[in-house]
Amino acid sequence: xxxxxxxxxxxxxxxxxxxxxxxxxxxxxxxxxxxxxxxxxxxxxxxxxxxxxxxxxxxxxxxxxxxxxxxxxxxxxxxxxxxxxxxxxxxxxxxxxxxxxxxxxxxxxxxxxxxxxxxxxxxxxxxxxxxxxxxxxxxxxxxxxxxxxxxxxxxxxxxxxxxxxxxxxxxxxxxxxxxxxxxxxxxxxxxxxxxxxxxxxxxxxxxxxxxxxxxxxxxxxxxxxxxxxxxxxxxxxxxxxxxxxxxxxxxxxxxxxxxxxxxxxxxxxxxxxxxxxxxxxxxxxxxxxx
Amino acid sequence: xxxxxxxxxxxxxxxxxxxxxxxxxxxxxxxxxxxxxxxxxxxxxxxxxxxxxxxxxxxxxxxxxxxxxxxxxxxxxxxxxxxxxxxxxxxxxxxxxxxxxxxxxxxxxxxxxxxxxxxxxxxxxxxxxxxxxxxxxxxxxxxxxxxxxxxxxxxxxxxxxxxxxxxxxxxxxxxxxxxxxxxxxxxxxxxxxxxxxxxxxxxxxxxxxxxxxxxxxxxxxxxxxxxxxxxxxxxxxxxxxxxxxxxxxxxxxxxxxxxxxxxxxxxxxxxxxxxxxxxxxxxxxxxxxxxxxxxxxxxxxxxxxxxxxxxxxxxxxxxxxxxxxxxxxxxxxxxxxxxxxxxxxxxxxxxxxxxxxxxxxxxxxxxxxxxxxxxxxxxxxxxxxxxxxxxxxxxxxxxxxxxxxxxxxxxxxxxxxxxxxxxxxxxxxxxxxxxxxxxxxxxxxxxxxxxxxxxxxxxxxxxxxxxxxxxxxxxxxx
Numbered sequence: 001x002x003x004x005x006x007x008x009x010x011x012x013x014x015x016x017x018x019x020x021x022x023x024x025x026x027x028x029x030x031x032x033x034x035x036x037x038x039x040x041x042x043x044x045x046x047x048x049x050x051x052x053x054x055x056x057x058x059x060x061x062x063x064x065x066x067x068x069x070x071x072x073x074x075x076x077x078x079x080x081x082x083x084x085x086x087x088x089x090x091x092x093x094x095x096x097x098x099x100x101x102x103x104x105x106x107x108x109x110x111x112x113x114x115x116x117x118x119x120x121x122x123x124x125x126x127x128x129x130x131x132x133x134x135x136x137x138x139x140x141x142x143x144x145x146x147x148x149x150x151x152x153x154x155x156x157x158x159x160x161x162x163x164x165x166x167x168x169x170x171x172x173x174x175x176x177x178x179x180x181x182x183x184x185x186x187x188x189x190x191x192x193x194x195x196x197x198x199x200x201x202x203x204x205x206x207x208x209x210x211x212x213x214x215x216x217x218x219x220x221x222x223x224x225x226x227x228x229x230x231x232x233x234x235x236x237x238x239x240x241x242x243x244x245x246x247x248x249x250x251x252x253x254x255x256x257x258x259x260x261x262x263x264x265x266x267x268x269x270x271x272x273x274x275x276x277x278x279x280x281x282x283x284x285x286x287x288x289x290x
Numbered sequence: 291x292x293x294x295x296x297x298x299x300x301x302x303x304x305x306x307x308x309x310x311x312x313x314x315x316x317x318x319x320x321x322x323x324x325x326x327x328x329x330x331x332x333x334x335x336x337x338x339x340x341x342x343x344x345x346x347x348x349x350x351x352x353x354x355x356x357x358x359x360x361x362x363x364x365x366x367x368x369x370x371x372x373x374x375x376x377x378x379x380x381x382x383x384x385x386x387x388x389x390x391x392x393x394x395x396x397x398x399x400x401x402x403x404x405x406x407x408x409x410x411x412x413x414x415x416x417x418x419x420x421x422x423x424x425x426x427x428x429x430x431x432x433x434x435x436x437x438x439x440x441x442x443x444x445x446x447x448x449x450x451x452x453x454x455x456x457x458x459x460x461x462x463x464x465x466x467x468x469x470x471x472x473x474x475x476x477x478x479x480x481x482x483x484x485x486x487x488x489x490x491x492x493x494x495x496x497x498x499x500x501x502x503x504x505x506x507x508x509x510x511x512x513x514x515x516x517x518x519x520x521x522x523x524x525x526x527x528x529x530x531x532x533x534x535x536x537x538x539x540x541x542x543x544x545x546x547x548x549x550x551x552x553x554x555x556x557x558x559x560x561x562x563x564x565x566x567x568x569x570x571x572x573x574x575x576x577x578x579x580x581x582x583x584x585x586x587x588x589x590x591x592x593x594x595x596x597x598x599x600x601x602x603x604x605x606x607x608x609x610x611x612x613x614x615x616x617x618x619x620x621x622x623x624x625x626x627x628x629x630x631x632x633x634x635x636x637x638x639x640x641x642x643x644x645x646x647x648x649x650x651x652x653x654x655x656x657x658x659x660x661x662x663x664x665x666x667x668x669x670x671x672x673x674x675x676x677x678x679x680x681x682x683x684x685x686x687x688x689x690x691x692x693x694x695x696x697x698x699x700x701x702x703x704x705x706x707x708x709x710x711x712x713x714x715x716x717x718x719x720x721x722x723x724x725x726x727x728x729x730x731x732x733x734x735x736x737x738x739x740x741x742x743x744x745x746x747x748x749x750x751x752x753x754x755x756x757x758x759x760x761x762x763x764x765x766x767x768x
Contacts (some may be wrong), residue, residue: 003384004382004383004384005372005382005383005384005387006380006381006382006383007369007370007372007375007376007380007381007383008376008379008380008381009375009376009377009378009379009380011375029415030412032412032417032418033409033412033413036405036408036409036412036418037409040398040400040401040405044400047400125396126396127373128368128373128374128391129373129391129392129396130373130389130391130396130413131371131372131373131387131389131413132396132413133413284375285375287368287373287374287375288314288374288375
């Protein structure tokens with residue numbers, strides 16, 4: 001006889017989800033579903049548009065063009081390290097590369113955060129009408145948000161080859177450097193996905209907060225613009241650590257700060273575990289409020 | 291019903307529901323909800339969507355869940371399916387469960403039918419390959435043709451239903467929950483669904499079936515669960531549950547009209563037609579639990595309904611052509627004006643063959659007023675011309691609309707008994723009964739030499755007048 005399933009009013013306690021085991025089990029059990037949903041999500045996002053999935057590539061390209069224009073010709077900004085890092089003097093349009101890399105990584109973070117509150121809230125059907133593992137929706141959201149930075153980094157490499165003529169070998173470390181951002185965003189997505197159902201305002205709040213966060217992160221300016229006495233606090237921002245180290249390996253060809261990245265990774269894993277626990281603990285009540 | 295779980299008795303139920311309840315809190319405003327969560331002070335109003343529901347479903351059983359809109363059927367199904375958490379009680383489930391809670395809602399509108407089928411499989415833990423192997427069967431059953439490769443968002447609701455049903459069945463669940471699935475499909479599809487459900491049941495699938503289609507419930511399900519305002523009113527045979535459901539519908543209607551009637555009666559100058567104590571609750575308390583299919587206000591009630599022969603002896607079997615004497619006695623608990631008795635004869639499938647109202651049959655001696663405590667005996671005689679088989683007598687005591695005190699108010703059912711008495715029509719000794727009953731008709735026939743068609747003039751028809759007519763008469767006489 002099949003396994004006995006008991007449904008009661010007593011929710012599974014939070015601590016049951018505080019171990020990595022159920023988390024990994026969830027991801028493993030639904031990997032097929034996650035894969036199908038993700039691939040569909042990437043294609044579907046631009047469904048109905050004449051250019052369809054091509055927008056996944058066009059969007060980062062347009063951003064790159066805008067950045068080049070705004071920072072190169074309007075603000076005429078110069079990245080301090082740029083002259084030292086990227087092939088010395090004649091870097092042509094390469095000034096845009098640090099901006100663009102920062103933008104690509106921050107875009108991933110902000111997209112995850114801004115989409116998360118609507119991931120479950122916009123799909124009442126999957127909560128109420130079908131027996132569906134809604135906990136995979138934030139995973140799908142995160143995976144499909146990876147497309148933008150992936151394409152953007154691809155464009156960046158091309159531009160770098162064209163303008164600078166070479167890419168430092170440390171660029172191969174980029175996936176490792178960026179990796180800590182994934183569990184961090186995952187955890188935040190899980191929390192925001194369930195919060196977005198209970199409190200609809202979360203969706204608006206995240207938009208404001210990510211805008212604020214963008215200016216607290218070295219996307220449009222180098223870290224050394226921050227006054228010395230604030231630098232210590234400023235560098236506690238995990239996204240800053242990831243972006244700065246990504247610039248190191250991609251553009252300056254220097255070794256990343258593994259200690260700081262390790263710290264971000266640990267923090268990210270903790271956030272992911274907590275986020276998962278919060279989502280699973282609150283998911284039972286989702287159908288009552290959605 | 292025993293409160294211990296069946297597994298404790300050694301039988302493994304597919305589904306055991308114990309003391310299940312679902313409470314919703316309704317808040318005046320979202321702020322109230324937030325305040326309650328923060329402070330713990332109660333600000334909402336409780337609404338129990340279902341309350342204290344307990345039943346067991348054995349593997350292979352089919353249960354029909356019936357009730358009016360808002361009686362908690364869907365809530366119950368959602369809790370069993372696992373999309374909704376109960377407030378109290380628990381559900382134990384053994385076996386793989388597939389649920390069609392609302393048509394096609396499980397489908398992603400931007401995926402094609404085929405992709406959705408595969409997704410549904412993934413949710414149930416079936417691999418893409420396994421699901422692809424089942425696709426021909428799904429396409430075959432759904433009969434939606436090339437639409438299988440179109441986005442589900444362009445499907446009609448019927449197509450949704452077809453695909454959803456086909457997919458659920460193809461998932462080969464141990465337990466299948468169908469909530470109002472048949473209502474959308476066309477007749478042909480419904481028939482195929484019912485056929486398929488019978489097959490599944492024969493194969494040992496446990497079925498929970500929510501439907502307003504009483505016939506479908508009776509035909510598919512052996513057991514029925516009746517929910518009224520979230521409460522489990524009856525759990526037993528499906529037939530009984532359906533009958534009770536219809537009775538409860540009428541009772542609620544008549545309870546409403548009684549209420550209205552009493553309001554009006556109060557206003558009327560010569561009030562006291564109906565005692566104020568004569569509410570439903572009071573009647574429920576003083577009378578034994580009502581029979582299945584008995585309802586009414588009880589201001590007057592039948593004491594006996596019997597089938598007699600011409601000599602006045604109780605009888606069950608009646609020959610074809612024999613006189614059946616129905617004797618009904620009733621008593622009024624309060625003085626009642628404009629009383630009427632309706633008698634209907636019903637065949638075994640529940641079709642009313644004919645019915646009479648005593649005031650219409652005897653217009654000259656109308657039963658217009660009955661004093662409190664008075665008994666009345668009504669005799670109805672008719673000739674048994676029915677097809678062989680059991681027949682039922684349905685007796686109803688009504689109070690006709692009283693224009694004097696309110697005008698145009700609905701009929702109040704004082705007492706109604708389905709199958710108050712029954713008799714058996716015996717097989718006809720000579721000849722057969724070709725319909726539900728033999729209708730008395732005058733029949734004559736004659737020979738005609740040539741078919742008469744419209745082109746024939748009166749004159750040519752007249753040419754045959756002499757002669758043949760006599761022959762016909764002769765032949766008929768001989």
